């Protein structure tokens with residue numbers, strides 16, 4: 384009869400050879416820090432666009448032009464775009480990792496999240512910073528009042 | 534010294550379990566109760582908001598095509614169906630944001646984890662207050678728009 388030897392518990396593992404960046408930890412932290420920023424950014428956004436005044440009924444091109452006449456909402460929307468999209472994409476990454484067990488499916492989904500995030504960040508940022516409040520192709524009556532009369 | 538490391542199998546006095554089993558069958562994988570349901574709701578709302586955000590960035594980008602194109606898109610947001618959609622969006626974000634703050638308190642505040650249940654009740658109460666504050670405004674805006682009081 385052989386004696387089974389059970390190793391002593393709580394003996395330390397051999398230390399890893401090289402310490403790498405713990406990306407999961409930084410992702411975890413990012414979800415929480417961006418969450419704090421998003422509370423302010425999102426509720427400010429929703430209050431101005433949905434709740435105050437006539438709510439969504441007062442939004443049109445001229446309304447946007449009015450908001451973007453000062454840097455305040457340009458900065459606000461930039462922060463909102465980047466924080467929210469990266470937060471959402473990283474959350475979706477977690478969910479894909481939880482449920483997509485087949486290697487190929489997981490690859491495809493994770494790639495789709497990454498590509499769509501990069502494309503939308505670039506698109507959204509370009510839209511914010513190339514916005515023209517008085518474009519030449521505007522139909523009559525769509526421009527804000529501060530545009531020069533044609 | 535296997536005697537020391539493995540411990541003995543002598544019968545221990547059976548302590549009364551402090552954690553009560555759930556009254557109803559709660560499945561085998563998760564434990565049910567507010568801990569699980571808060572997470573389920575957080576996940577569902579997170580995914581919903583994410584897909585809305587994808588669409589919302591695209592529809593807002595139309596503002597760079599022409600004012601009339603943008604106005605046509607944003608007019609869709611003023612229809613009754615989208616009006617209810619906006620209400621649903623605020624309900625979803627309201628829960629996700631409040632429960633997100635609860636998660637942050639549980640993770641970083643020494644007291645948070647112990648009182649996660651109380652925190653969940655507070656989340657639900659604040660959520661109700663938030664929705665009760667917004668829903669009447671939104672519903673009156675839907676009615677005003679539908680009954681021919683177009684954009685202010």
Ligand code: HEM
Nearest residue numbers: 414418421422471474475477576579580582583630633636
């Ligand atoms: C309003 C402020 C917000 C707060 C305070 C917040 C908070 C959080 C926190 C703390 C987590 C991490 C959960 C965990 O690691 O276990 C999380 C997850 C997540 N969030 Fe948010 N969030 C906010 C807004 C958003 C927005 C705008 C989106 C969508 C674009 C979003 C989508 C997600 C998704 C998809 C997850 C992953 C859910 C899961 O793993 O179950 N969140 N949120």
